[in-house]
Amino acid sequence: MTGKPLSAADYPLAEKRPELVRGGRGKHLADLTLEAVVSGAVTMEDLRITPEALLQQAEVARAVGRGELAQNFERASEMARIPQPVIMELYEMLRPGRATDKQALMNAAQRLREEFQADILATFIEEAADVYENRGLFTARY
Amino acid sequence: MADSPSYNANRWQRFSDWDKRPLRLDQFAVEDPENGFSAFSGAKDPKPGLAITDGKITSMDGVALKDFDMIDAFIAQHHLDLDVAEEAMAMSSGDVARMLVDMNVPRVELTRLARGMTPAKLAEVVAQLNAMEISFSYSKMRARQTPGNQAHVTNAKDDPLQLGADAAIAVALGFDEIETTMRVSRNAWSNAMACCVGSSVGRAGTLFQCSSEEAEELEIGMAGFTSYAETVSVYGTESAFIDGDDTPWSKTWLAAAYASRGIKMRCTSGAAAELLMGFHEAKSLLYLEARCLCVQRGMGSQGTQNGGIDGAPLASTMPGGVRELMAENLLAVWLDLECASGNDARHSESEIRVGAKILPFLIAGSDLICSGFGSILKYDNSFNPSSFNGEELEDFLVLQRDFEADGGLKSVEEATALSLRTQAIEALSYVFEDLELSTPDENMKRSVAVASGSDDTDSYLPRAVADISDQIKDRAITVVDVIKSLHKGGFIEEAENLLFLVKLRVSGDYLQTSAVVRDRKIISAINDPNMYQGPGTGYRLSDERREELATIRDVLDRESVLRAEAIYEPAESKRVSYHTRGPAEPGTNPAEVVIALSPGFGNTLFRTLAGHPLSRVIGELKAGIEGEGTTMRIVRCRHTADTSFLGLTAAGLSGSGVGIGLQAKGTAIIHHKERLPHNNLELFSNAPITTLEHYRGMGRNAAIYARGDMPDPIIVPTHGEALGARFHARVALTYAIETEMTQDGASPELIDVRLTEETS
Numbered sequence A: 001m002t003g004k005p006l007s008a009a010d011y012p013l014a015e016k017r018p019e020l021v022r023g024g025r026g027k028h029l030a031d032l033t034l035e036a037v038v039s040g041a042v043t044m045e046d047l048r049i050t051p052e053a054l055l056q057q058a059e060v061a062r063a064v065g066r067g068e069l070a071q072n073f074e075r076a077s078e079m080a081r082i083p084q085p086v087i088m089e090l091y092e093m094l095r096p097g098r099a100t101d102k103q104a105l106m107n108a109a110q111r112l113r114e115e116f117q118a119d120i121l122a123t124f125i126e127e128a129a130d131v132y133e134n135r136g137l138f139t140a141r142y
Numbered sequence B: 001m002a003d004s005p006s007y008n009a010n011r012w013q014r015f016s017d018w019d020k021r022p023l024r025l026d027q028f029a030v031e032d033p034e035n036g037f038s039a040f041s042g043a044k045d046p047k048p049g050l051a052i053t054d055g056k057i058t059s060m061d062g063v064a065l066k067d068f069d070m071i072d073a074f075i076a077q078h079h080l081d082l083d084v085a086e087e088a089m090a091m092s093s094g095d096v097a098r099m100l101v102d103m104n105v106p107r108v109e110l111t112r113l114a115r116g117m118t119p120a121k122l123a124e125v126v127a128q129l130n131a132m133e134i135s136f137s138y139s140k141m142r143a144r145q146t147p148g149n150q151a152h153v154t155n156a157k158d159d160p161l162q163l164g165a166d167a168a169i170a171v172a173l174g175f176d177e178i179e180t181t182m183r184v185s186r187n188a189w190s191n192a193m194a195c196c197v198g199s200s201v202g203r204a205g206t207l208f209q210c211s212s213e214e215a216e217e218l219e220i221g222m223a224g225f226t227s228y229a230e231t232v233s234v235y236g237t238e239s240a241f242i243d244g245d246d247t248p249w250s251k252t253w254l255a256a257a258y259a260s261r262g263i264k265m266r267c268t269s270g271a272a273a274e275l276l277m278g279f280h281e282a283k284s285l286l287y288l289e290a291r292c293l294c295v296q297r298g299m300g301s302q303g304t305q306n307g308g309i310d311g312a313p314l315a316s317t318m319p320g321g322v323r324e325l326m327a328e329n330l331l332a333v334w335l336d337l338e339c340a341s342g343n344d345a346r347h348s349e350s351e352i353r354v355g356a357k358i359l360p361f362l363i364a365g366s367d368l369i370c371s372g373f374g375s376i377l378k379y380d381n382s383f384n385p386s387s388f389n390g391e392e393l394e395d396f397l398v399l400q401r402d403f404e405a406d407g408g409l410k411s412v413e414e415a416t417a418l419s420l421r422t423q424a425i426e427a428l429s430y431v432f433e434d435l436e437l438s439t440p441d442e443n444m445k446r447s448v449a450v451a452s453g454s455d456d457t458d459s460y461l462p463r464a465v466a467d468i469s470d471q472i473k474d475r476a477i478t479v480v481d482v483i484k485s486l487h488k489g490g491f492i493e494e495a496e497n498l499l500f501l502v503k504l505r506v507s508g509d510y511l512q513t514s515a516v517v518r519d520r521k522i523i524s525a526i527n528d529p530n531m532y533q534g535p536g537t538g539y540r541l542s543d544e545r546r547e548e549l550a551t552i553r554d555v556l557d558r559e560s561v562l563r564a565e566a567i568y569e570p571a572e573s574k575r576v577s578y579h580t581r582g583p584a585e586p587g588t589n590p591a592e593v594v595i596a597l598s599p600g601f602g603n604t605l606f607r608t609l610a611g612h613p614l615s616r617v618i619g620e621l622k623a624g625i626e627g628e629g630t631t632m633r634i635v636r637c638r639h640t641a642d643t644s645f646l647g648l649t650a651a652g653l654s655g656s657g658v659g660i661g662l663q664a665k666g667t668a669i670i671h672h673k674e675r676l677p678h679n680n681l682e683l684f685s686n687a688p689i690t691t692l693e694h695y696r697g698m699g700r701n702a703a704i705y706a707r708g709d710m711p712d713p714i715i716v717p718t719h720g721e722a723l724g725a726r727f728h729a730r731v732a733l734t735y736a737i738e739t740e741m742t743q744d745g746a747s748p749e750l751i752d753v754r755l756t757e758e759t760s
Helices: A034-039 A049-065 A067-081 A084-094 A103-115 A119-134 B013-021 B070-079 B082-090 B093-100 B107-114 B118-124 B131-139 B160-173 B185-198 B214-222 B238-243 B248-260 B273-277 B285-299 B309-315 B322-334 B351-363 B388-405 B414-434 B442-450 B462-474 B479-486 B492-507 B543-550 B556-575 B614-627 B643-654 B693-704 B723-740
Strands: B050-053 B056-060 B150-152 B177-180 B207-210 B229-231 B264-268 B303-305 B338-340 B373-376 B517-518 B522-525 B576-581 B592-597 B631-636 B658-662 B668-672 B683-684 B749-755
Touching: A034 B479, A034 B492, A049 A067, A067 A103, A067 A119, A067 B248, A067 B285, A067 B479, A084 B214, A084 B248, A084 B322, A103 A119, A119 B070, A119 B248, A119 B658, B013 B070, B013 B517, B050 B082, B056 B070, B056 B207, B056 B556, B070 B238, B070 B248, B082 B107, B093 B118, B093 B131, B107 B131, B118 B285, B131 B322, B131 B351, B160 B185, B160 B442, B160 B576, B177 B185, B177 B248, B177 B338, B177 B643, B185 B207, B185 B214, B185 B414, B185 B479, B207 B214, B207 B229, B214 B229, B214 B285, B214 B303, B229 B517, B238 B273, B248 B264, B248 B322, B248 B442, B285 B322, B309 B322, B322 B338, B351 B388, B388 B543, B414 B442, B414 B479, B479 B492, B479 B556, B556 B576, B556 B614, B556 B723, B576 B614, B592 B614, B592 B643, B592 B693, B614 B631, B614 B693, B614 B749, B643 B658, B643 B683, B658 B693, B668 B693, B683 B693
Parallel strands: B150 B177, B150 B373, B177 B207, B229 B264, B264 B303, B303 B338, B592 B631, B592 B658
Antiparallel strands: B050 B056, B517 B522, B576 B749, B631 B749, B658 B668, B668 B683
16 A cells, blocks of 8 residues: 555545455456356455455554554454464464463464464464463363 | 122232232342342452553552453453553543533543553443433444444244345344344354345345354355354453353454454443353452453454343343443443444343333434344244344334434335335245255245244244255355346346445445444444534434334324214214204203204214214213103304313203213213303213213213202223323314314304114
């Protein structure tokens, strides 16, 4: 993105800044028509949110004083590049007692960095690992 | 009353009456802070406090850093804004409480301060507000200006045809969001497709969620059937959180996962969840909920479903429990979260308690007033009965109309309702056939179209639904397949509407705080922020919206009253005729009773409020009067329509000095010429419950008065009917018709009333 950060004035982006909005395979919003769906030109892939769109929404959220919501969108932006099974696997690992030692989470963080360049998510998992260690959450529950 | 009353009871029988009230099905509990039964003052609630050393939190609400549980740690890391914390924590809670109800303090100033307050501080502030102040503050602090509402759409059979039809109705009623869940969990995909198709009928943009197991819910979302989720639960104690099989970090992960798939998400928390789960730590409902909400803000959730939720009935057993539910909703909006404000799980069997609970939210407005208004019948609600359900929907519409308060809903006309249901059923049936999922027959479709609830349908049963659901899942059918199928079947508008909804996820505009769709446009806390700053500001009804709220079923007007009367005219004309015989003269016969009729009697108005033909009323009076050997004479007044003056006029003309005044609506009076206007002999004011037998008794009594004796007054017994509610609109319209017919100074005229055999 270039120029000044997006703000409330740019929102909703689909109305105010449609030129910035792209589907999962790069199509413009205006091209996501019923005819295109029927012809098969538009698929589910085109109807996905992109990492870029999530960063744009993060900018808007931050501009209206919602820093934590912006961070959520930034985490989501990294996740948008990660396949569903991996997301669910890591979710499961973050649940209490699933990882039985800190190293398992640290390894997951490393994988996020290396495989998906997901630095924000990796840091987030490392933070969880510290708390889980302090609170004895590495005990299997079943 | 018993058949043979016994006076040996050992209690005042009123208590037995009270025992029978629905209220007495509700359980109430004593306040017991040690055992978690306290709304505002838990035995172990901490005092607010925050210590920061070298830019790092070293203790919070009385807990040192090294003793932080995972919730403390998360709040310290993700909720507290250290740029604001010192300023905010130093303020007196009383001062902040006053700022919350001060219309001159902008919302954004308060949401800024909340970012620097600990859970105990936030709780201490809102605890100072009484119920009215909480409601007022909520109205000022909620994030989006335009209020909205959310429906449950479920049924006891997981019948997809009914889900489709009921979803279409929920859309027509104006719900911004609809939520489904299943009786049988493997039916999730069928429920999702059915509601998704149904919600595309009539209007685009109603958001939809299918509440199911976390991983499956995300998958259904990724297949495009759903557009939001609110099953991300958060708890206020570490043990409850772990018992819920999550941590603030795992939930934050899930929150981001939804956003990464372009699905709107809010968290869920509510009073008494920890108490129900057995991990309350002797802390109050409000303090624990403050912790939940700080966690949610820290997670970056745009919003919350809170206000008791499943714990609302338990919270409501405690003194101040309902006020606490309001207080936690206020905390949510003060923390700048979208709030789907509970009013969901029914907290009472008492309709009065339910109505009272909804009112503060209705008049304050809320992002989603109910986080699950049962748009279906109670027994079809797979979550549990809601505060308001299909049964009580019209009560809610009338509350909106009464208070001119926008609860997000509007009426649906009968014909429209049936055609929307049929359209949804046809659309879904076509998709089912086209995708080779199932072929519903005409009987199934018809039964669902007209059924109020699943008890009355002859449609799919859970076993067949599971089959459909498995196929959708196994064949990886997506919303794109459904859109194509709708298009192929000629359901173009539905296909367009569904595509509109799925396209929302591309820009992600609806991921922002408090986003819903109105008129095919996203409105949220960003482009429709709540700017309340006193009278004349904030959300106000537009003329169009006011008209929508006013439009309910079966409303009376002058024309409808006259039309209804006109229907009775032909039948009355066969039973009676009225012939004017010139000016009425004072009578000389001491054995007569004069009846004075009101101006519209028998010429414009033809039946009493009880529905008796006026000819029959005259017939009964005549029989009563003549049965005592007395003569009846009838006059018509045009100078007044008032019962007392009709009666007094009749008495003045009567040879006996006794007369009857009779209005067309059936109100009647026995008067004597020497009495003051409002000091009559007998008054029959409750026309709606006055029987023909009473009129006969009235005639008889008038005759007895006429000969100077004292009869037993006629008592028209009431059974507590709210007669004003039932009849006063018609009374006022009817009476206005009569008063308009009056002419000042007009003299009474003698009337020859001829009753046919049938009447006399």
